[in-house]
Amino acid sequence: MKRMIALGFEGSANKIGVGVVTLDGTILSNPRHTYITPPGQGFLPRETAQHHLQHVLPLVKSALETAKVTPQDIDCLCYTKGPGMGAPLQVSAIVVRVLSQLWKKPIVGVNHCVAHIEMGRIVTGADDPVVLYVSGGNTQVIAYSEGRYRIFGETIDIAVGNCLDRFARVLTLSNDPSPGYNIEQLAKKGEKFIDLPYAVKGMDVSFSGILSYIEATAVEKLKNNECTPADLCYSLQETLFAMLVEITERAMAHCDTKDVLIVGGVGCNERLQEMMRIMCSERGGRLFATDDRYCVDNGAMIAYTGLLEFAHGASTSLEDSTFTQRFRTDEVKATWREANLEKLNGLAEKNI
Incomplete structure (x- = not known):
């Protein structure tokens, strides 16, 4: 054929x-x-x-x-x-x-x-995970239910990737290969954690206030030698990613699901993957993630x-x-997933 x-x-x-x-x-x-x-x-x-x-x-x-x-x-x-x-x-x-x-x-x-x-599912082999979709334009926690990918939580203003990109402009970091990647590398050198606003609202998150706060304080703190650019990147990443882990875990509990799949450009971030992997392992589940190719x-x-x-x-x-x-x-309407579900149900009835 x-x-x-x-x-x-x-x-x-x-x-x-x-x-x-x-x-x-x-x-x-x-x-x-x-x-x-x-x-x-x-x-x-x-x-x-x-x-x-x-x-x-x-x-x-x-x-x-x-x-x-x-x-x-x-x-x-x-x-x-x-x-x-x-x-x-x-x-x-x-x-x-x-x-x-x-x-x-x-x-x-x-x-x-x-x-x-779907690219994440086929590449990693994840069957029916809770999905954290994080990119420059989108931030959503998603799970499949009754023929559609349902959104259980999302950003109520800007996406997490947009927040990182805009802060990279404040520090005039290179956009090659991406501003988020360069923030990630700089964050690895950070030593001092700076408290930032933490805005989780039920199943949703808000990033605009965090961005405004760090933009307003970054120049002053750097001028007074209170911290380094690496400290700011480290603090921003830790705060944003902790918020994402929290709402993802809440969706897992609601859906009674142990596995998580991270997709989208920000999903390449190794620190985000590490934090999510720790949470999944504590719940007896697995994290599925890919590199920048996918x-x-x-x-x-x-x-x-x-x-x-x-x-x-x-x-x-x-x-x-x-x-x-x-x-x-x-x-x-995810017709391809419905078809697979009907096929599995048919096999189950046959076996019974």
């Missing part, structure tokens, strides 16, 4: 990625390129979109050549429908529309957040999730192949 193959496009933020994946989760290729701005600066939608336009076609060529496939071998074209930044999202949507008409291939619009989860935005996660949907009858018409900056995780 012919194996099903998808070509996926991810471009919701400052990374443009193209991946080729088979239905069993084999990643045939997964090139990407990151838009890196000077220290102290963020990335703006217009300039980010121009970067994506410049690199997307060379990435398509590279992905196909590395995977050793041709357009004729592709079963569907998948792209990030949302959430994300409008202008960068538009690039992938347009490219997919053009290729769909040139190659006569169906389109599948994919939820960015769900793609992170945590950070990539085309393979879009290709794989889109192929799951396509294999279960979903597709997106050319007229509906739009994009949106707001696309909730729990809006997606």
Whole structure:
């Protein structure tokens, strides 16, 4: 039987990625390129979109050549429908529309957040964990229930990755490879813990107040030699991650689940993984996490999730192949998980 193959496009933020994946989760290729701005600066939608336009076609060529496939071998074209930044999202949507008409291939619009989860599950082998999704634009605690990925807790203002990125600008840290990574490395040298606001509100968290506080005090404390930049990075990480561990553990207790899967760009952080692993082990569970190949935005996660949907009858018409900056995780009906559940229930009834 012919194996099903998808070509996926991810471009919701400052990374443009193209991946080729088979239905069993084999990643045939997964090139990407990151838009890196000077220290102290963020990335703006217009300039980010121009970067994506410049690199997307060379990435398509590279992905196909590395995977050793041709357009004729592709079963569907998948792209990030949302959430994300409008202008960068538009690039992938347009490219997919053009290729769909040139190659006569169906389109599948994919939820960015769900793609992170499915990539994490297939790479780590996690079956049904509580998911902590942490990135530059999203912070959510998620678990699967009754056909959808339900959000049990989330940020009520800015995402944890955005909080780290913005503080990196205060310290004018390099954006190469990412501001969050450079904060992580600097935090390893920190020796003095500085008390910061701790804002857990039930199952939700708030990071804007912490950021405002540390921004206001950082310059003064550094000027008076009360601490070092490393101390500030260390203190910020410890506070933010402790909040995330708390709400994740509360969701685990509610769902009666022992395992945790961390996905999203901030999920690469080794200190966050360490803190979560300690909590999971104390509850008799396991932590599932990956490195930057799969945590950070990539085309393979879009290709794989889109192929799951396509294999279960979903597709997106050319007229509906739009994009949106707001696309909730729990809006997606996870038909592929329902199908697996029905299959397991059928086997169970047969065995009984």
